[in-house]
Amino acid sequence: MDMNQYLEVFIEESKEHLQACNEQLLELEKNPENISIVNEIFRSAHTLKGMSATMGYEDLAKLTHQMENVLDAIRNHKLTFNPEILDVIFLAVDDLEAMVQSIAEGGDGKRDVHEVVEKLLMIEKGESISQIAKSEVAAAVAEHKPTVKSVYDEFELTVMQQSKEQGFETFEVTVSLREDCLLKAARVFMVFEILEKIGEVIKANPSVEQLEEEQFDQEFTVTIVSKEVKEDIHKKVMKVSEVERVEVHALSLEALRQFELDAPELITSIEPILEEKEPAETSVERQQEDKKAGTTSSSKNSSNKTIRVNIERLDILMNLFEELVIDRGRLEQISRDLNNQELHETVERMTRISGDLQNIILNMRMVPVETVFNRFPRMVRQLARDLDKKINLEIIGAETELDRTVIDEIGDPLVHLIRNALDHGVETPEVRKANGKSEEGTVILKAYHSGNHVFIEIEDDGAGINRDKVLAKAINNGIITGQAAVTMTDKQVFELILASGFSTAEKISDVSGRGVGLDVVKSTIESLGGTISIDSNLGRGSIFSIQLPLTLSIISVMLTEIQNEKFAIPLSSIIETAIVKKSDVLNAHNQRVIDFRGKVVPLLFLKEIFEVPVFEEEDEFYSVVIVRKGDKMAGLVVDSFIGQQEVVLKSLGNYLTNVFAISGATILGDGQVALIVDCNSLIK
Template identity: 35%
Template sequence: MSQDFMDPEIFADFIVEAKEHLETIEPNLLELEKAPDNLGLLNDIFRPMHSLKGASGFLGLNKINSLAHKAENILDELRNGKFSVTTEMMDVILSATDALRVMIESLESAGTEGDIDVKPIVTHIEALLASAVTSPATAARPEAPFEQSDDDMSGLNEAPAPKASAAEPLPDLPPYEAETYKLTVIGEGHLADFMEEAREIVENVNGALVELEKDPDSGSDLVNDIFRYFHNLKGNSGIIGYKELNALTHEAETLLNRVRKGELAPSQPMIDLLLAAVDAIDELIGGIDTQVTSVTPSDTRLIVRKLQIAAETGEFLNGAAETLTIEDILPAEPEPQPEETPQAEIAPLPAAAQGFDPEDVHIFAQANQQQIENMALALNTLRNDSSNTDFVDGLYRSLITVQNSAGYMGFEDIRVTAERTAGLVDQARKSDLDFGLMIDILDQECDILADMLKAKISELTGEKLEETLPEVPALETAAVKTSAPEPDVESERKIEKRAAAGPAPEPEKKITSKETKPQAPRPQASKSDADEQAAATKGAAAPKSSSTIRVDHEKLDHLMNLIGELIINRNRFAMLARSLEDGQVDVQEVAQSLIETTDAMNRISDDLQDTIMNVRMVPVGTVFSRFPRLVRDISRKTGKNVELFMEGEDTELDKSVVEVIGDPLVHMIRNSMDHGLEGEEERVANGKSPTGHVYLRAYHKGNSVAIEVEDDGRGIDPEKMRQVAVRKGVITAEQAALLDDREAIELVFAPGFSSAESVTDISGRGVGMDVVRSNIKNLKGNVAISSEVGKGTKITLSLPLTLAIIDALMVKVGKETFAIPLDAVSETTKIEARRLTDVNKRKALELRGEVIGVVELAEMLGIERTGEKRSILPMVILQDNDRRLGMVVDRLLERQEIVIKPLGAYLADFDLKGISGATIMGDGSVVLILDPHEVYGIAAQTAR
């Protein structure tokens, strides 16, 4: 695809969906390991992997596509009973998901798949697939379902010969030479629409087929849904001119049509065959080169012929299929057979239509009559409003549809006329030419085209149609963005999809992948041209995606309503301003109106803020879902039996916070399992259960969210922490002696500190917990740790609900104003200076029986203060988890809602201690925001 069509939104959607797929796959793999006979669980893993393969292929992400395809192959073998679920099998699939996650994260951050080496994983998978030749599971299931196009031909013979591996060519088929050709793109955004819809179709048809597999007697609705999915994909592939994809979906549609008619009943072999067809569709999609809008199709001859035999005979692995030969797949002169007609009500056609598929004639007539109306509507609208780009695009799409459908049917004169007229429209679109200057010539060209179409339709159907374009009144509603109304989309797509597959077949000859050779239905790049274009763009990075959030439409509707209320109040302010300018109004009356309007604005702004925050909130379960896999892997590496318990997955946080907390939680869980939990023998000796427990919890705590990682391990020994810190030079022996147990335990957050006796690939390098603190600090949160020797350790992350707006207490120190996050304020008070005492060289205050350390904010920040010594001290009591600190200020101001602004890169070198950000006040002044957790740390360090 050219860069013009590399829509960042498509890549953003892909990344979101890919992450969701991986979050579904990993937990299910772990469950499958516990319940290896659960076929439903296996299908739940297969579907998202299958969808990931298809979506990545659409976007030209070949590394992701290739690895997902290999993983899908082995999952398919498991589904088919060729293998049994083993630890080795789970390990290699989990390794593949790890690599896929790394590539997707690289795509998100850098716009490329990265340089991760997936060859060892692919080699391992291929070795496992090759072992299917001698697998006992294979022998136990001689009736293997149909596979995709890279299956071994011998799988269709009576002898139970082994299937060739996915990497091996079909041994008896003539060599397949893929020919690269250009796809037809109907304006900007069209290919993006195709890709998005195809991804949804592949996912939906997989789910529907699996559901049908569970309940073949579920009724006709499910079969109709599957038929419609293939039908739509067939249509869409025809519009872009993808011949092989169009032919394959056509055969699947034909088979399903017999099921819809009641001529065939759903069965396991049929569903296996259709799933194999979906696999082949994914592979075809993977052949699309998004850089140059071209395609190099894969070999679909075998799967197409299997579908044809199934539709013709109703046989799958029995009867005719058992004797399938090369001649059946590539017949030199196929016997003429009347084609099944999905539209049973189509009337007999006149003599002029003999030689054409009745269904094709019906669809050609129906779709092009609609295109005639669309062209008339577009031209009539553009005559009155030549700048309406929606109708310009609609006209272009209609002309391309006519061009493709005429090319498919072999009506060269109509095709050339439509192509010429579409070229005029496209040239005008790209040059920003005023369509008002071209409307007459376009009207004339479209009249000619409409006359040709109506004549041909009348000739084919025997129905007399009016000549020239119909008069269609201009719509007063929103512009139409599609080339046909909704009721006719199905039939229109059907002919458009076929149009790209090549000209109409010979009379009574069945369409196969061998026969769909285009007879110049449209301009097509030669292989060398496509190669040159591909070379020109080779290595071009995919566009870096932006972060996206899925929003319920009801929330958007509510936002629009609030915007409407804002506009009303804005108009009220403007009216009041004009009244004051006139000077002929009662000031008291205007003041009252201002108060009322301001109150309304406050209500609306509060509602807007709540709604926007609600839109940005996502459940932490999206992060938690990766940890069962992590625990499982570490448990196997360490040889410890560990069980993970998760609570509060539905707790919501700002999306920007959720995206960052993953790595800190990984470090915490690794430390809990590697350092915290004992081995089985040690646990039993200490009277504990042999299985260790790790708890991952999320819950609301005031205006923040707390996330806890707790284990029931050996705990942290404060004395050992002091000794290790002194030995490693983190602190001196004198400093260690002054540390209380809590402070000693918190040494785990010191840079480079590690109490591990040896470094492993899990932990022990001294970087984990320092990273945790740094990341959480960047999120304006804090970390607390508590531990009891022999009982376990708990680490608590306190995170703000949002990073944008907070409630703050404003205080004055000297001439400066500071903001303190309100959720860190336990209380405010005023005390007599004489009540301050010295405890261990620190200022302290006894408040209601509790001794609290005290710090002067002015002294801490080096702010000069004038005035005499005060007898009454305003004080803010800060709450840092379960610790409290008194902070003396000059004045306590008001509580205020503030917008957090970063300090900016130019202040990064100043290392502003105790400051987390800034905000802008109503008068335009800048106020610094204090970091309560860092203030506490500075106070403790100063005292030492």
């Protein structure tokens, strides 16, 4: 069977099982007496072992096998669960993740896991070896010399079982060829010929293909079922010339099946996964009616069916639909120009249908932020230990969905913010106790929808941000002047910590203090069309709030005109539009401003910023678009408003990466190109 066709499914499934192991281990740390959690971890490890063995990744299978032994001893009360065991199992999971990542990157999944296996063996030996001394495998483990050379799947074990019932025994025959053997493949063939006469070959390690191509050193193992005694097998194989040594071991099915108890779901083929498993990341969910009826996608229903879809296919589908949106705009323009009633009706119907299609395609690309949030409990646990702090991480709204493109980019900024909350925010247990707080600090990671945006908040109940300390550091670093510091609001002061190179850490540690991180967070979030704001209460804690667009591909804009050129301003940045008399424009600090509802708002003339050639006389009014970024506002002066429209955001390409205040372009219905204004850059 060609396993390559199942490789992608294997990788996704393995990541899911490892993530489940991480989550359940953290739960087990909180509830060490709960054996049902151990059973869940055991099942995940067991399934992963079966998949790995089926796919031929023996290092993965062997490590999960050893991990299973420890978990099995815990759930059978032969071992008492403790933090030391938890740490070693976490190390094993780390190695398993590294091997799966290696496979995902095209590697062979091999890794030196000797140290972790040694620790697992020590745990097992110290507590449970005496109880399983009768098991051949356990006895071999005690000697650190496993006699079982191969990993067997359920099919092979079943064949062995049925053979035993018919009076056959199972043997592992390990053959060592002389170092000066020239035709190794020929000797292998002769060994196989003898073994096939005295029994049936079940498995070869390395595989038959590798043996034929001489892809092994001097030793190989063949598993057979036979009615011969092992002494006779040994004699017959030793007759082959250039064979130096032959070891024949009878295999005990009880020993092999020891780690199979209570886990009949061992996978011998990855095929059933395609039908049975729910998708890990991006999937086409045929549950639109269920969603409209108010049911959730996670509800178990016999009629629910899911299939995996490669994200690249969805990207192609999205690109094709973007072209359709452009053509839809063109048809709407033609319909208005011709003023034909039948054409009007057809275009309106097409607009409605394509709008529904747009929602479906966008929903297909939506992924729960859970895929990002899942990595944080383990990270917080480790960081808390490194910092000698007690931290409780609460995750709220993990089912909130975001576009896959945004999901891929938002992970690193969140890592920085959580590390910042743990290092700078939450105090040590001694300090918290002295301040009348509980020794355990709380960090809340929350996600929720609001309008066309997703908000992600990181809240801690720590020390908060010291305004005076931040101002002193900012003045010392030359970020602001002492005069400007007096007039700054608390929020403006807090946002200074997002400046490049800014850090209030008194010493550099592995976690923070180098002034790198929060400025990257800010730039990454703004590159996604989002914003970040900070609120803090000294001694009570801080909240970092990130606002992100649901999707980056199709956006709603206000189309404006400057002379003969058209510019699109994203509606997400606009507060309102206004017509302002020239006589109402004031001057302050060499900047033209207007009084907008009691606030002084600076005016930015786009024709000057973008150097648009002026051909016509200006009238006595300005058309102004009031935009906002956080607490800051600005008025963008244009010649006229065209109207609101949905447009496809296209990048400017590699040659135009540093164009100021332009985030992309779009093709309008009349075929013209309109540039999309980056309001964040203008206000900055």
